[in-house]
Amino acid sequence: MKILAIDTTSGACSAALYDQGAVCERFFRAERDHTRRLLPMVDEVLAEAGIALSQVDALAVSRGPGSFTGLRIAISFAQGLAFASDKPVIPVSSLAALAAGAVREHEHWKNAPVLAALDARMQEVYWGVYRSDVPHDSLLPEAVSSPEAVVEQLQAAGLVGSGAPLYAAGPGLHYPALGALENVETVLASDIQARDIAELAAGLWARNEAVSADQLEPIYLRNEVTWKKRERIRAR
Template sequence: MKLLALDTTSGACSVALYDDGRITEQFVEAERDHTRRLLPMVDEVLAQGKLELAQVDALAVSRGPGSFTGLRIAISCVQGLAFAADKPVVPVSSLAALAAGARRKHPEWQQAPVVSALDARMGQIYWGVYSPKAPNCSLLPEAVQDPEQAVHVLRESDLPRELYGAGPGWHYPALEQAPVKVRDTEALIHARDIAELGALLWQNGVSMRAEELEPLYLRDEITWQKRQKIRSQ
């Protein structure tokens, strides 16, 4: 199968082409300029893969959680491309992609669950736990919580004793009490991992129409406040 994947969830912008297991990726760490960079990166990745957009089977994108602005940029771009090419979309958890990338970066983590954590601001984190046997599904419900709450949930859970931590959300001092063996605070989300996870979902029949795609914010009250502010302007 051929799948085009995009991500602008956090402080990086990346595009990847999955072509029957072979992956071509463009990745850049950029806090801003995602909107300007994304489409040229799509063109370059497709050119490197010697494919046209019409030749891909589907598009994959990080559905969140993550930066509100970042999620909207990637999702709106994928929707536009999917509409133009009449292609389905495969939504992938940003936390699952973070765990998959950390496991790829650290071969010694291959057999253990990875606890992904992204900074949700306001003193909270987005987090979830992903095993190599079911990389798209969190072993605990994905959540946005105070670091202390997350530590409590991890300690009270019946997860395996050997856990690893990945992602920039692990910078909070309270998370030093979490039952993880090692943590990588520099792990980032890559479109190549979204592509691989998206390919697994696609093979299991998971896809949707572009108009059905919506970001997963987790922090519903903040989303509601933003919508209310926009409506009042």
């Protein structure tokens, strides 16, 4: 199984090649120039793995949520490669990838719930809760909420305040309401990486969750009206 994965969801850009469990990756933290950097990264990981794009079984890409511009770049790039190579695409939750990367870097987080949080701006966060034994599916529906609402839902689900461990990762945790969660180990400096998208995609491939390039759609979680309002505010 060979999967080529890309990501530009947040303030970073990465490409990875998954081949039967082995992964090679290129990662660069940059707020801009994603479109210029992606193709050389893809060329490099394919060259390192010694395969051509035609030999890849599928492409994988973060489907969101995340930066509106970053998602559009990643989706468009993945669609272009998929159309050119006639390959299917495996959409992967960016929040699930964030949680998977945090668990990969912190061995003791395994088998406990991990709150993944991205800053959605406008005093809100994108968030989901994942376990390493069910890495593809959030224990609570992925959502965009105020930090206070996140805390309320975690408490209602018994994920905080019960004495059971909960870990948290992602830049969305900078809000005071989330930073004040008791007995929760948090890591703000966590990135979404293509290597984690590729590894999650391998599991989704086994679940037959690949789609054709023309079926690939980003998941914003925010509705179109909200995004248009945000764009008008930026234009002032």
